[in-house]
Every structure is written in C-alpha cells, then in structure tokens.
Amino acid sequence: MTQSTDTAPLGPDPLDRLPEAKEDPPKKRTLQLVWIIPIVAALIGGWLAVKAVLDRGPEITITFRTAEGIEAGKTKLKYKDVDIGLVKSVALSPDRKYVIAKAELAKDTGNMLVKDTRFWIVSPRVGVGGISGLDTLLSGAYIGVDIGKSQEKQHSFTALEVPPIITSGLPGRQFVLNTKEIGSLDVGSPIYYRRILVGQVIGYQLNPNGKGVTMKAFVNAPYEKYVTPNTRFWQASGLDVSLDANGFRVRTESLASIVAGGIAFQEPDDSSQLAPAPENTAFRLFSDRVLAMKTPEADAEAFLMYFQESLRGLSVGAPIDFRGIIVGEVKSINLEYDPKAKNLRFPVEVLIYPSRLKARYRKGASAPMEAGDPNHHKVMNALIEHGFRAQMRTGNLLTGQLYIALDFFPNATKTKMNWNDSPVVIPTTPGSFGDMQNAAASILKKVDNIPFEGISQDLRKALQNLDGTIDRANKLVERLDGDVATEAARTLSQAKATLATAQQVMADGSPLQQNMGNTLKEVSRAAESLRNLTDYLERHPESLLRGKPEEKP
Amino acid sequence: MSTARQYRLASCHDCGLLSKLPSGHGHCPRCGAALHFRKPNSMAKTWAYLIAAIILYIPANVLPMMITGSIVGVQSDTILSGVVYLWVSGEWPLAALVFFASIMVPMLKMIAILLLLITCGRRSNWQPQQRTKLYRLVEFVGRWSMLDIYVVTILAALVQVQSLASIAAGPAAVAFAAVVVLTMLSAMSFDPRLIWDPLDKEQEASGETHDAKH
Ligand SMILES: [Zn+2]
Numbered sequence: 001m002t003q004s005t006d007t008a009p010l011g012p013d014p015l016d017r018l019p020e021a022k023e024d025p026p027k028k029r030t031l032q033l034v035w036i037i038p039i040v041a042a043l044i045g046g047w048l049a050v051k052a053v054l055d056r057g058p059e060i061t062i063t064f065r066t067a068e069g070i071e072a073g074k075t076k077l078k079y080k081d082v083d084i085g086l087v088k089s090v091a092l093s094p095d096r097k098y099v100i101a102k103a104e105l106a107k108d109t110g111n112m113l114v115k116d117t118r119f120w121i122v123s124p125r126v127g128v129g130g131i132s133g134l135d136t137l138l139s140g141a142y143i144g145v146d147i148g149k150s151q152e153k154q155h156s157f158t159a160l161e162v163p164p165i166i167t168s169g170l171p172g173r174q175f176v177l178n179t180k181e182i183g184s185l186d187v188g189s190p191i192y193y194r195r196i197l198v199g200q201v202i203g204y205q206l207n208p209n210g211k212g213v214t215m216k217a218f219v220n221a222p223y224e225k226y227v228t229p230n231t232r233f234w235q236a237s238g239l240d241v242s243l244d245a246n247g248f249r250v251r252t253e254s255l256a257s258i259v260a261g262g263i264a265f266q267e268p269d270d271s272s273q274l275a276p277a278p279e280n281t282a283f284r285l286f287s288d289r290v291l292a293m294k295t296p297e298a299d300a301e302a303f304l305m306y307f308q309e310s311l312r313g314l315s316v317g318a319p320i321d322f323r324g325i326i327v328g329e330v331k332s333i334n335l336e337y338d339p340k341a342k343n344l345r346f347p348v349e350v351l352i353y354p355s356r357l358k359a360r361y362r363k364g365a366s367a368p369m370e371a372g373d374p375n376h377h378k379v380m381n382a383l384i385e386h387g388f389r390a391q392m393r394t395g396n397l398l399t400g401q402l403y404i405a406l407d408f409f410p411n412a413t414k415t416k417m418n419w420n421d422s423p424v425v426i427p428t429t430p431g432s433f434g435d436m437q438n439a440a441a442s443i444l445k446k447v448d449n450i451p452f453e454g455i456s457q458d459l460r461k462a463l464q465n466l467d468g469t470i471d472r473a474n475k476l477v478e479r480l481d482g483d484v485a486t487e488a489a490r491t492l493s494q495a496k497a498t499l500a501t502a503q504q505v506m507a508d509g510s511p512l513q514q515n516m517g518n519t520l521k522e523v524s525r526a527a528e529s530l531r532n533l534t535d536y537l538e539r540h541p542e543s544l545l546r547g548k549p550e551e552k553p
Numbered sequence: 554m555s556t557a558r559q560y561r562l563a564s565c566h567d568c569g570l571l572s573k574l575p576s577g578h579g580h581c582p583r584c585g586a587a588l589h590f591r592k593p594n595s596m597a598k599t600w601a602y603l604i605a606a607i608i609l610y611i612p613a614n615v616l617p618m619m620i621t622g623s624i625v626g627v628q629s630d631t632i633l634s635g636v637v638y639l640w641v642s643g644e645w646p647l648a649a650l651v652f653f654a655s656i657m658v659p660m661l662k663m664i665a666i667l668l669l670l671i672t673c674g675r676r677s678n679w680q681p682q683q684r685t686k687l688y689r690l691v692e693f694v695g696r697w698s699m700l701d702i703y704v705v706t707i708l709a710a711l712v713q714v715q716s717l718a719s720i721a722a723g724p725a726a727v728a729f730a731a732v733v734v735l736t737m738l739s740a741m742s743f744d745p746r747l748i749w750d751p752l753d754k755e756q757e758a759s760g761e762t763h764d765a766k767h
Contacts, residue, residue, distance in 0.1 A: 019583070020582065021579035021582055034598045034742075035597070038608060041731070
C-alpha cells in the first residue's frame with residue numbers, strides 16, 4: 001500500500017491514503033532539561049570569575065630611583081628565588097623624580113606586605129664581597145624581596161638602592177658599631193673572629209650630627225655567641241703597622257682585609273664567661289687592635305705624675321707598665337707653673353685600669369687601686385711606704401720611645417700620697433736616664449786617669465827608632481829605581497796612548513757622544529710620556545677600565 | 554503557500570514515511586520514531602545553548618589561552634594579548650586571522666543566532682529569505698571557528714622541548730571549546746522553518762483552532 005503511494009499517481013485526495021501516526025496524549029508543560037546547560041555554564045563562569053578574583057594577589061606600588069632593569073609584564077618579584085609576583089606597570093611619579101612600579105603579587109602573600117619588607121633590584125653586581133646576581137644576565141633583572149617582621153601592613157614601598165647583604169631569614173645577629181670614620185670599610189666588608197670570616201658589614205650611615213658613622217654589622221650563626229657585652233671591635237683594614245715603646249709590629253687579619261678592609265672582634269680577656277650580647281648592641285669600633293684591647297675606659301682612674309727628666313720621647317698613649325703588665329696609659333702631657341717653687345713643671349696625666357691590677361691579685365686581697373674601695377687608700381699608702389714609685393724608662397732605644405714603669409724602689413726617698421689632690425699624684429723616682437748619666441760620669445773619670453803624658457814620651461822614642469828604619473828603606477828604594485824605572489816608563493806611555501784614544505772617542509761630536517746624546521733624549525722623552533700617563537691616570541683612573549674617553553670637540 | 558504542518562502531516566526523520574499527525578505529538582506507524590511538525594522546543598533549546606555560549610564567551614576571552622614557559626619565565630596569553638603580540642611583532646595577516654576566527658566569528662555567530670531567535674520569537678516576517686541564508690551560513694561556519702584550539706594543540710604538540718620551553722592550554726581553551734560547541738548545538742537546535750511560519754498566519758490560526766478541538 002505504501003509502495004503504491006510512492007510509485008503510482010495519487011488519487012483524488014492522496015492525503016486520505018496516508019497512514020495515521022500513533023497519537024501521543026498531549027504533553028504537560030514540563031521544565032525543559034535543556035536549561036540546565038546555561039545554568040551549568042553560568043556556574044562555571046561564575047566559579048572561574050570567583051577563582052580569578054581569589055587567585056588575584058594583593059597589588060603593591062614600589063618606588064624606585066630609576067626604572068633600570070624594570071619592565072612592565074616581565075620583571076618578577078622573587079623571595080628566596082621563588083616567583084611571588086610580577087610588575088604590571090611602570091610609570092613616572094607626578095613630580096618625575098621617581099619611578100613608580102605597580103606589581104601584582106601571588107595570592108597568600110598578603111602577610112608578607114608589612115612595614116619593614118624590603119624591595120630592591122637584583123642585577124649583576126661586582127662588589128667587595130664578590131660578584132653577585134650573575135643569573136640575571138640571562139633572565140633579566142628581578143626585584144628581590146625580603147619579608148619584614150613588623151605586624152604593620154603596608155602596600156606601598158620604597159625600593160632599597162643597594163641590595164641588602166643579609167636577608168632577614170639568615171641566622172645570626174646584628175650589632176651596631178660606632179666609629180669616627182669609615183676608613184676603607186664598605187657594605188659587605190668582612191668581619192673576622194680569630195681570623196675566621198664570620199660576618200659582614202651590612203650598612204652604614206653618617207650620624208645625623210655629621211660626627212661619626214654608625215655601622216651595622218651582621219655576625220652569622222653560630223659565631224654570634226662570641227660577641228659579648230665586653231667584646232671589642234676594631235678596624236682590621238689594611239696593614240696595621242705600629243712603632244712604639246713596644247717595638248715595631250705589623251698586623252693584619254687576612255690578605256682580603258688588606259685589599260677590602262675588614263673588622264675584627266675579640267674579647268680582651270679570654271677568661272671571662274659572659275653571656276652573648278643581645279641583638280643591636282652598640283659597640284665602639286676602634287681604629288686598631290691595640291687601642292681596642294687596652295681601654296676599659298669606663299673604670300679607668302686618673303693620676304698625675306711629675307718627672308724631673310726630659311719628657312722627650314714620651315707620647316700620649318704610651319703604656320704604663322707594672323713589671324711587664326700594661327696597667328694604664330699616658331693621657332696627656334702638660335706644662336704648668338708651680339707657684340711654690342716658682343718653677344715650671346711637667347705634669348703627666350695617666351689613666352690606670354684598676355681592673356687589670358685586680359685581676360693579678362689573689363682572691364681575698366682587694367685591689368690596690370680599686371676606686372671606691374674602703375681599703376683603697378690604706379693599701380696604696382702601704383705600697384708607697386715600701387717604695388712603690390713611677391719611673392720613666394726607655395722602651396725602644398731605636399726610636400727613643402719612653403714608657404712609664406711602676407715598680408718598687410726600696411731606696412727611694414720617703415713620701416706620702418695626698419688623697420685630697422685631684423687627680424692624686426703618684427710619686428716618681430728619677431728614671432734610668434739618671435743612672436746612665438752617673439755611668440757616663442764614672443767613665444769620664446776613668447778616662448781622666450789615663451797617663452797620656454807618659455804615653456807620648458814612649459811614642460817619641462818609638463818614632464826615633466822608626467826614623468832609622470825609614471833611612472834604610474830609602475836606600476833600598478834607590479837601588480830598585482834603576483831596574484824598575486824603565487819598565488814603568490814604558491807602561492806609562494802606553495797608558496797615555498790609551499787615554500788619548502779614549503779622549504778622542506769621548507770628544508764632543510764624536511759618534512759615541514752623539515749616540516749617547518740621542519739615547520739620553522729618548523730616555524727623557526720616554527720619562528716625559530710616562531709622567532704624562534701617570535698624570536692622566538691620576539686624573540682619569542676610570543680610563544684603566546673604560547679606555548680613553550672620546551675627545552670632545 | 555502551504556506547509557506540511559498546515560495539512561497536519563509529518564514525515565518521519567528516521568524512515569521518511571509521511572503520516573497524518575492531527576495533534577502534533579505522535580510516533581511513526583512504521584518505525585516508531587517520534588514525530589513532530591517542528592523540532593520540539595527548538596526555541597527554548599536554542600536559547601539555552603546560546604545563553605550558555607554567551608556566558609562562557611567571557612572567560613574564553615579573559616582567561617589565559619596559552620601558557621608558555623621558557624627560561625625567561627612563564628607567560629600566559631589571552632586570545633586578545635596573543636593578537637596584540639602578533640600585531641606588534643608585525644604579523645598582521647596572522648593577527649587579523651586569529652582575531653577574526655577566534656573573536657569575531659564566535660561573536661558574530663552568537664549575534665546571528667540571537668537575531669534569528671528574537672525575530673522568530675516576535676513572529677516577525679522581516680526578510681525571511683535573508684535570515685534563512687544567515688542561518689545556513691551560521692551552520693556552515695560551525696566547526697571551522699576553533700582555530701585557536703587548533704593552534705594551541707599543534708603548538709603544544711610541536712614544542713615539547715621541556716627544558717627549554719613548554720606550552721600548555723590555559724583555562725580559556727576549555728571555555729573557548731565550549732563556546733564553539735555550544736554555538737554549534739544552538740544552531741543545530743534552531744528550526745529554520747520557524748522563520749517562515751509567521752508568513753502563513755491565517756492558516757496557522759485555523760490550524761490552531763483545529764488543534765484546540767483535540
Ligand atoms: Zn519512521
């Protein structure tokens with residue numbers, strides 16, 4: 001039937017011959033399942049949007065001096081070599097003095113953005129501490145981040161101009177050093193402890209009043225525990241050559257410190273067992289080791305000494321020695337008028353460190369010079385009674401340096417200390433110079449006793465004998481004359497000829513002379529160009545590195 | 554002009570048998586396939602797919618399409634930043650091609666479908682022939698608008714020198730593929746006969762009354 005509808009022409013109403021479809025009951029309007037799709041899409045879109053917002057880290061602004069090495073969309077922010085952000089835009093500040101970079105950080109970095117978080121540009125640098133940032137040659141400069149410890153949140157920062165040497169993650173401790181001048185020290189200068197490299201200078205600044213420099217030193221763990229409140233720091237820069245009453249000495253910490261400078265520290269007294277100094281303890285930075293080691297100035301006590309002999313050779317800082325132990329130093333040498341004796345005298349002000357003397361005494365007995373000690377005066381008086389005196393001595397015959405020795409002189413004239421004086425006067429005894437003068441006088445006396453007259457008579461007799469001898473010798477010479485003279489004459493004439501030739505050679509205008517003149521001229525020209533070169537280098541030392549700059553027309 | 558629907562006739566999609574279908578809902582008497590005058594729920598389905606496509610078009614353009622890693626660092630590009638990159642580096646034809654294929658074509662496709670849906674929804678009888686041509690064009694363009702996916706796939710396959718460079722498809726690639734598929738589905742579910750239906754309103758009206766009797 002269906003076949004006929006396909007092939008045969010249809011009847012008057014072909015539609016009647018079509019089959020009836022199986023009718024379905026009319027459907028109720030149900031919720032179209034297809035609407036799930038846009039809902040799912042909306043959910044996905046919404047989730048992506050939420051994720052994008054959540055993944056978005058905080059945005060910060062960093063102010064730089066220049067935009068050198070910073071590129072929007074390229075420059076990364078790294079903390080411990082982990083990417084934590086990207087510079088999004090670089091723009092000039094409204095006053096065109098700075099460059100403001102906006103950077104987007106990774107999420108979860110919000111807690112890193114505190115007040116003392118530091119940012120700086122990492123690019124290849126050559127410094128005293130070596131070469132750093134070489135990897136940035138390939139990858140381009142990046143912004144280094146050091147996360148601070150503050151709790152105060154901040155979103156705009158000013159970048160450091162120099163990379164910090166120490167990042168806050170490094171174990172160790174930071175100390176403050178006060179010094180008059182910085183010397184050859186710089187950021188990155190090494191710090192030595194017993195000639196072991198234990199730290200670095202991490203920064204310095206001129207004090208606000210312009211007098212002195214405050215430096216920050218970082219001592220790495222585990223060496224930081226060797227820094228105690230009693231530790232002395234000194235500049236170990238270069239060669240430390242000293243020539244004083246103690247003789248000639250050369251000291252240096254290491255070869256590197258000669259070139260780059262450095263700081264060394266040590267306890268003045270190895271026996272002390274002090275607790276490590278807390279972070280940021282301030283120390284004085286002494287200019288050399290000797291100064292650093294000898295001054296516990298806080299408990300130094302001032303005394304006066306009057307000497308009869310010349311003070312030539314005694315310098316400020318000269319040691320005060322008690323049987324080989326340095327117990328003090330000369331603080332000042334003055335001139336004053338003594339109204340009683342109507343005379344000029346030379347008071348030498350000295351500083352004595354009682355603690356050094358105390359350390360040498362056994363327990364129980366108190367120190368002889370401990371200030372404020374009730375037995376102080378009594379002990380001292382007893383010592384003076386036994387001849388305890390100061391004496392000027394020669395430390396170094398070569399340089400004539402003097403030092404002051406404290407010692408017992410049982411034969412010294414009796415005297416007492418006046419404790420009401422300020423400062424108290426320590427009695428002195430004539431120095432070893434006086435002894436030397438006495439010795440010289442006795443030598444002169446002995447010379448006087450030599451019988452010079454008798455000696456001269458003997459001498460005359462001997463001379464008469466000599467006359468006879470000479471006569472005999474003359475005769476011998478006369479005899480020799482005949483034989484030797486001809487030979488000698490010949491030699492002489494030969495020598496004369498040689499001399500003439502030489503004269504010819506050396507004569508003005510002779511070839512040798514001319515050569516010599518030319519050579520000398522060459523030499524002087526060479527010397528001149530060498531002088532020019534050194535002059536030029538002195539004025540342009542950078543040309544050693546960069547070559548000669550282009551001449552400006 | 555008369556249509557199959559006016560005569561309450563429906564042809565089977567599966568076996569081609571023409572049969573009477575007075576109520577509009579039924580099954581083929583020969584093979585049992587579902588019969589209907591127009592694609593069922595055509596408008597609703599088209600709308601649904603289109604809305605889904607429009608929603609996902611946003612992340613497809615905003616999120617990174619391609620993530621390239623090299624020694625210089627990781628870089629993620631959206632479609633637009635890729636176009637900008639190509640343009641800036643002087644590859645104008647390529648930039649234009651990617652811009653056209655990846656941004657313009659999906660957008661124009663969605664606008665076209667939207668236009669068809671709105672005009673059909675309002676039973677407009679404006680330019681039915683042009684609109685039908687537009688529909689054909691949309692259906693034809695369909696699968697050819699996945700250029701970016703092809704580019705990313707081919708690049709990712711080519712550049713797998715891991716230590717030097719790596720390329721991975723970003724989340725936008727998924728969204729973009731979804732947009733392409735959804736617009737295709739949207740175009741497929743649209744019944745172009747709907748464009749012509751408003752033209753025979755009178756018959757339609759009588760048909761409706763006929764329907765109402767059941
Ligand atoms: Zn069928």
